[in-house]
Amino acid sequence: TSTQGRLDTFFKVL
C-alpha cells in the first residue's frame, strides 16, 4: 500500500 506524500516532505517551506 502507499500513502499520499506531502509537499512539506520535499520542499522546505519558508
Place this chain on the structure above:
Amino acid sequence: MFEARLVQSAILKKVLDAIKDLLTEATFECSDSGIQVQAMDNAHVSLVSLNLRSDGFDKYRCDRNLSMGMSIASMTKILRCAGAEDTVTLRAVDNPENIMFIFESPNKEKLAEYEMKLINMDQEHLGIIKTKETSYSCVVKMPSQEFSRICRDLSQFGESITFACSKEGIKFSASGDFGQATVKLAQTADADKEEEAVLVTMQEPVKLTFSCRYLNCFVKAGPLCAQVQLSMSNDVPLVCEYKIGDIGHIRYYLAPKIDD
C-alpha cells in the same frame, strides 16, 4: 496605485476555473514584474503557482508591491459578471482594503464596476519555487485535452494513477476493485499540428503514482492551453504546467504517493 488591464477577461475567468477547486483563498502578490500566487491546498499535498507577467497585460502599473488576500469564490462570482468579450481592469490603491474589477464592453457602451473586500491572510510565503529550474528525468508534452480525458477515464478505476515514462512514451495505469486500466501514448513521430504532438524528453525512466483527486483539479486548466507539460523524477513532486498565452503560466506541484 495598482492597475492591470486585460483585453480578454476570458483569460482571467479560465485562470479562476483552474484554481477554484484547490484554493479557497489566496494571496496575490503584485509587483513591477507582474502578479504571482503561490499557495498550497489545505492538505499540503499540492501547490498552485500562478505567474502573470506585467508585459503580458495590455496596461500594467504597480507603484509599490502589494499583497492582496482574495477569496477565490468571491472573485469567481465577480468574474461571472463579465461578458465573454469584455475587457477587465483590476485596480487598487496603495494600502488597499478593496480591489475593483472594472468590465468594459468592446463598444465601450457598458461599464461595470465591482468592488471586492480583501481578506487578511496569514502570510505563509512559500519560497519554494524561486530556486533555479530543477532538471527532471522525464518531461512529457502532450495535448491537454488528452491528459484531461485520461485522468477522467482512469479515475473510474481507483483513487490513484501511475505514470510510467520511458523513451517510447508514457503509460498511465489505474486499478481497483472491478478491474484495471492502462493507456499508453507513444511519442508522435510527426504530428501534423504542434498542439497534437506527444513529446518525451527522457534522461532516465520514471514511475510515479498520484492521487486522482488532485489530477482532476489540475486538468481544469486545460482550456488555458492546448498542451500540458508534465515534468517528473522518481520520488519528487510532479510538475504539471499550462502556459497562459503570452502572459504567463500556471504550475501545479503534486507530491507522489509513497510506500509505507
